[in-house]
Amino acid sequence: MKLKDKVLIVEDEQSIGNFMSTVLEANGFDTLRAATGAQARSLITSHCPDLIILDLGLPDMDGLEILREVRAWSSLPVIVVSARTHEHDKVRALDMGADDYVEKPFGTSELLARIRTAIRHTRTSVGNADLAQTGKYRIGALTIDYDKHHVLVDGEDTHLTLNEYKIVALLGKYAGKVLTYDYLIREIWGPMAKADNQILRVNMANIRRKIEKNPAAPQYIFTEIGVGYRMLGTE
Amino acid sequence: MKQREWKSPRREWRIADAALTVGVLSAAAVLRLLLYRADPGDGYVGLLFVLAVACVARWTKGYFWGIFASIFGVACVNYVFTYPYWQLNFTMTGYPLTFLTMLAVSLMISAMTTQIKKQEQMRRETEKETMRANLLRAMSHDIRTPLTSIVGNTAAILENPDAFTPQQQRALLLDVNEDAQWLIRMVENLLSITRISDEPGGIEKEYEAAEEVVAEAVRKFSKRFAQPAVSVQVPDEVLMVPMDATLICQVLMNLLENAAIHADGATGIRVDVHRTGDMACFSVSDDGCGIPPEKLETLFDGTLPDAQRGASDTKKNMGIGLSVCRTIVAAHGGTMSAENLPQGGACLRFTLPMKEEEDVEAEG
Numbered sequence: 001m002k003l004k005d006k007v008l009i010v011e012d013e014q015s016i017g018n019f020m021s022t023v024l025e026a027n028g029f030d031t032l033r034a035a036t037g038a039q040a041r042s043l044i045t046s047h048c049p050d051l052i053i054l055d056l057g058l059p060d061m062d063g064l065e066i067l068r069e070v071r072a073w074s075s076l077p078v079i080v081v082s083a084r085t086h087e088h089d090k091v092r093a094l095d096m097g098a099d100d101y102v103e104k105p106f107g108t109s110e111l112l113a114r115i116r117t118a119i120r121h122t123r124t125s126v127g128n129a130d131l132a133q134t135g136k137y138r139i140g141a142l143t144i145d146y147d148k149h150h151v152l153v154d155g156e157d158t159h160l161t162l163n164e165y166k167i168v169a170l171l172g173k174y175a176g177k178v179l180t181y182d183y184l185i186r187e188i189w190g191p192m193a194k195a196d197n198q199i200l201r202v203n204m205a206n207i208r209r210k211i212e213k214n215p216a217a218p219q220y221i222f223t224e225i226g227v228g229y230r231m232l233g234t235e
Numbered sequence: 236m237k238q239r240e241w242k243s244p245r246r247e248w249r250i251a252d253a254a255l256t257v258g259v260l261s262a263a264a265v266l267r268l269l270l271y272r273a274d275p276g277d278g279y280v281g282l283l284f285v286l287a288v289a290c291v292a293r294w295t296k297g298y299f300w301g302i303f304a305s306i307f308g309v310a311c312v313n314y315v316f317t318y319p320y321w322q323l324n325f326t327m328t329g330y331p332l333t334f335l336t337m338l339a340v341s342l343m344i345s346a347m348t349t350q351i352k353k354q355e356q357m358r359r360e361t362e363k364e365t366m367r368a369n370l371l372r373a374m375s376h377d378i379r380t381p382l383t384s385i386v387g388n389t390a391a392i393l394e395n396p397d398a399f400t401p402q403q404q405r406a407l408l409l410d411v412n413e414d415a416q417w418l419i420r421m422v423e424n425l426l427s428i429t430r431i432s433d434e435p436g437g438i439e440k441e442y443e444a445a446e447e448v449v450a451e452a453v454r455k456f457s458k459r460f461a462q463p464a465v466s467v468q469v470p471d472e473v474l475m476v477p478m479d480a481t482l483i484c485q486v487l488m489n490l491l492e493n494a495a496i497h498a499d500g501a502t503g504i505r506v507d508v509h510r511t512g513d514m515a516c517f518s519v520s521d522d523g524c525g526i527p528p529e530k531l532e533t534l535f536d537g538t539l540p541d542a543q544r545g546a547s548d549t550k551k552n553m554g555i556g557l558s559v560c561r562t563i564v565a566a567h568g569g570t571m572s573a574e575n576l577p578q579g580g581a582c583l584r585f586t587l588p589m590k591e592e593e594d595v596e597a598e599g
Contacts (some may be wrong), residue, residue, distance in 0.1 A: 198442060205444055208446070209471075216469040216506075216508070222450070224451075225480045226480055226481055
């Protein structure tokens with residue numbers, strides 16, 4: 001029998017917690033529930049869940065506090081649930097190490113897809129990050145060849161520049177996951193680069209014109225407004 | 236970064252006020268020196284400075300500069316311009332009265348101008364309040380219908396678990412789901428409005444690639460509506476447009492939904508972005524039934540004639556969605572228009588300026 005993944009749901013709204021745990025259990029997960037930050041803390045250390053779904057608005061503390069504590073000792077995947085207030089909150093959570101976020105109100109299929117992506121990523125890339133940068137990533141007609149530093153569409157080379165390739169390679173490595181503008185800029189242009197999104201936008205526009213059939217109806221790389229970019233995952 | 240930009244106009248104002256005060260007082264002093272040649276008497280000196288003080292009180296913000304000018308003016312007049320020259324003397328007959336008058340005039344004028352400014356602000360606040368109250372009333376009215384249906388449908392299933400076939404239950408739940416989705420869209424529009432009014436001095440704009448925002452809007456729309464199909468056309472040139480991308484995404488989604496819900500018989504929606512001079516022009520057109528000519532005029536007002544309002548299915552009332560569009564576009568300094576296409580179907584357009592207007596922001 002397949003071992004079930006254990007998901008800790010940290011959510012103070014009873015009805016939303018109920019709905020999430022019902023959906024997750026129906027889809028082959030074990031669930032734990034915590035309604036407060038203090039409860040979440042003790043459950044995380046005593047049960048070691050495989051993934052945490054974390055609502056940021058908790059009655060006793062800021063959800064980001066829990067995220068910070070978890071990240072101090074573990075890379076266990078955390079998906080943040082946020083009410084739509086401002087993009088800054090999501091960006092902050094992602095930059096503090098959250099694996100992904102879902103925005104309230106969210107659909108069940110979206111939630112499940114995010115959970116699967118997050119769990120898969122910790123299984124495959126953490127611990128052997130170098131290994132993930134070799135081989136090939138294929139999605140649809142797109143192939144990223146990490147060995148030859150090529151990106152192919154329908155078998156044809158797309159002639160990306162070096163920086164364009166780096167961006168696509170990075171998005172491909174974390175396919176299915178949103179990468180923030182700041183993260184991409186830091187990774188590609190280095191920590192001293194000005195926090196200016198313009199250059200990233202322009203590179204991205206060029207990439208779209210090279211790999212997408214219609215740059216305004218992308219199939220592979222999506223924009224999360226105010227947050228960053230996400231490459232289509234394998235699901 | 237944003238924070239610093241925010242504070243500077245205020246400091247500039249303070250510097251401007253100080254400069255104005257100094258300027259007016261020196262002008263008065265220079266005038267006095269020029270007049271001294273024509274008439275060495277000092278009967279008019281006090282009046283001259285009262286005028287200067289009145290000007291300062293009228294044109295600067297708050298009480299500070301008016302009071303400062305009157306005290307400084309009194310001291311200056313006493314010390315320099317009236318007998319005995321170059322010493323302070325408040326004891327000679329008539330002097331104390333003159334100086335008290337100056338102080339009183341300046342205080343009164345400062346108080347009055349400040350009060351007028353406050354009243355003006357209050358009037359504007361009241362207007363905003365009224366607008367908000369009207370919107371709230373319209374919203375609550377519209378929100379009640381789907382809520383009633385949600386409560387009714389779920390209660391029906393909960394209370395009579397065996398009375399419905401699975402197909403019937405599914406139909407009821409589909410209605411609940413659709414109504415809840417409608418509520419979500421309504422709330423998103425409400426949030427957009429609060430987002431505009433929360434930001435002091437307008438909205439927070441950043442240069443965004445128009446194609447990214449359009450793509451995102453279309454993607455979100457297609458998740459909710461399988462039909463009609465959307466085709467998108469963007470120019471080869473990357474259009475970087477200063478905007479609050481979340482809000483513009485909301486505008487595009489509202490326009491797309493408007494087409495999906497109202498354009499009966501539409502088989503496709505076309506989104507087009509192009510550049511006209513200094514403006515980025517976005518359009519959403521469909522091949523459906525078009526907009527009745529009598530509605531074209533008031534399409535973006537958010538108001539429908541009472542007769543229509545009562546009769547129409549509230550779910551089909553996109554008035555609020557479109558008026559939110561107009562509010563957002565106007566806050567960006569753009570314009571909005573609607574027309575029926577000669578080949579049939581409707582086309583809703585909006586434009587956004589491609590350049591940030593710094594001075595507009597400073598004024599706000």
